[in-house]
Amino acid sequence: MLDINKIRADFPILSQKVNGKPLVYFDNGATSQKPQVVIDAISKYYQEINANIHRGVHTLSQLATDAYESSRGKIQQHINAEFAHEVLFTSGTTFGINLVANGFASILKPGDEVLVSAMEHHSNIVPWQMLCEKTGATLKVIPMNDNGELIMAEYDKLLSDKTKVVTVNHISNALGTVNPIKYMIDKAHEFGAAVLIDGAQAVPHLIPDVQALDCDFYVFSGHKICGPTGVGILYGKEAWLNKLPPYQGGGEMIKDVTFEKTTYAELPHKFEAGTPNIAGGIVLGTAVDYMNSVGFENIQEQELELLEYGTKRLLEIEGLKIYGTAATKTSVISFNIEGIHPYDIGTIIDKLGIAVRTGHHCAQPIMNYFKIPGTIRASFSFYNTKEEIDVMVEAIKRAKTMLS
Numbered sequence: 001m002l003d004i005n006k007i008r009a010d011f012p013i014l015s016q017k018v019n020g021k022p023l024v025y026f027d028n029g030a031t032s033q034k035p036q037v038v039i040d041a042i043s044k045y046y047q048e049i050n051a052n053i054h055r056g057v058h059t060l061s062q063l064a065t066d067a068y069e070s071s072r073g074k075i076q077q078h079i080n081a082e083f084a085h086e087v088l089f090t091s092g093t094t095f096g097i098n099l100v101a102n103g104f105a106s107i108l109k110p111g112d113e114v115l116v117s118a119m120e121h122h123s124n125i126v127p128w129q130m131l132c133e134k135t136g137a138t139l140k141v142i143p144m145n146d147n148g149e150l151i152m153a154e155y156d157k158l159l160s161d162k163t164k165v166v167t168v169n170h171i172s173n174a175l176g177t178v179n180p181i182k183y184m185i186d187k188a189h190e191f192g193a194a195v196l197i198d199g200a201q202a203v204p205h206l207i208p209d210v211q212a213l214d215c216d217f218y219v220f221s222g223h224k225i226c227g228p229t230g231v232g233i234l235y236g237k238e239a240w241l242n243k244l245p246p247y248q249g250g251g252e253m254i255k256d257v258t259f260e261k262t263t264y265a266e267l268p269h270k271f272e273a274g275t276p277n278i279a280g281g282i283v284l285g286t287a288v289d290y291m292n293s294v295g296f297e298n299i300q301e302q303e304l305e306l307l308e309y310g311t312k313r314l315l316e317i318e319g320l321k322i323y324g325t326a327a328t329k330t331s332v333i334s335f336n337i338e339g340i341h342p343y344d345i346g347t348i349i350d351k352l353g354i355a356v357r358t359g360h361h362c363a364q365p366i367m368n369y370f371k372i373p374g375t376i377r378a379s380f381s382f383y384n385t386k387e388e389i390d391v392m393v394e395a396i397k398r399a400k401t402m403l404s
């Protein structure tokens, strides 16, 4: 079991007051808070080894390069990628998906199909729509049911030799559903389709094993796993990364440049044009180390307890409905109270120090499915407590009285 007080002491922001009340931070689905080791690592980088990487022969440049590459190796190990050069640093999930979708522009033809799920974040919908517009390929949607689960029988029917890409999130940010991605990947591969997994909501809760999953691409953001903003990872199988064209041209991604012709650098540099977020890349390794020191078994145990307790307590509130009741769920509870706009609840409980997300959570198709404008989303992290859930439930009851 976690020593929750010790864990909470690692996060300076958690002992803050907001609007005069102790902060209750339940917006972990949007971004996680940062432990002191991560905050310190950022300033240590700038204080001690700041230099540009992969360029200089001087000592600082080499120290910075070593730290950056060692972080890549750490992440390779963490997700069990076969090669370090299959692990690309990006600015985040959104960038990673755009990079891959853009790469497929040179591969797809009219008549080809891209399958996306009904429960994707906008950043895993729009880049594929843009790709389809560009190439004449068709976007098809894998439907879901009222529990917020993808319907595998429908998925099986959608797959065909026309399917070139399947893209799905590992865990839904709006509903908390854990999707059966291993099944989906294996099925897609029977038809030769490439599979991209949006792991943005999964990596805070579990360790993806990209080789066991056999996914072709796996993307996530650093800021949702206790790391800094502006850095993320795109894992891609070597064969695919060699096949896709570079996304951006510039320094660092070339082998030779003349005005007649440029040849591209080897992986991973082919996809890492320009000076990257060096501090971010290094400190993402620190964040992964921190998460592993807490331990993912402990994280899961704590979060499952919070999910069960939070679900039970929230359902005590009359007129409250939870969206996303899948059999396998992570610690996200999306809900509404009959007759009250989610935004009004969010605004009142913010005055009481409680941070939740209200709105469509960048997943408007899900809201359309349920015919609602949005939800209130409480997303719990391992550093949250049952006492905080009690505070939220009392605050919601108060807000409900005020609003009805």
Ligand SMILES: *Cc1c(COP(=O)(O)O)cnc(C)c1O
Pocket (backbone or CB within 6 Å): 029, 030, 092, 093, 094, 095, 121, 123, 124, 169, 171, 172, 173, 198, 199, 200, 201, 221
């Ligand atoms: C947060 C999130 C994204 C977008 O991540 P960025 O860090 O904003 O690029 C994409 N997909 C899911 C499921 C997310 O939760």
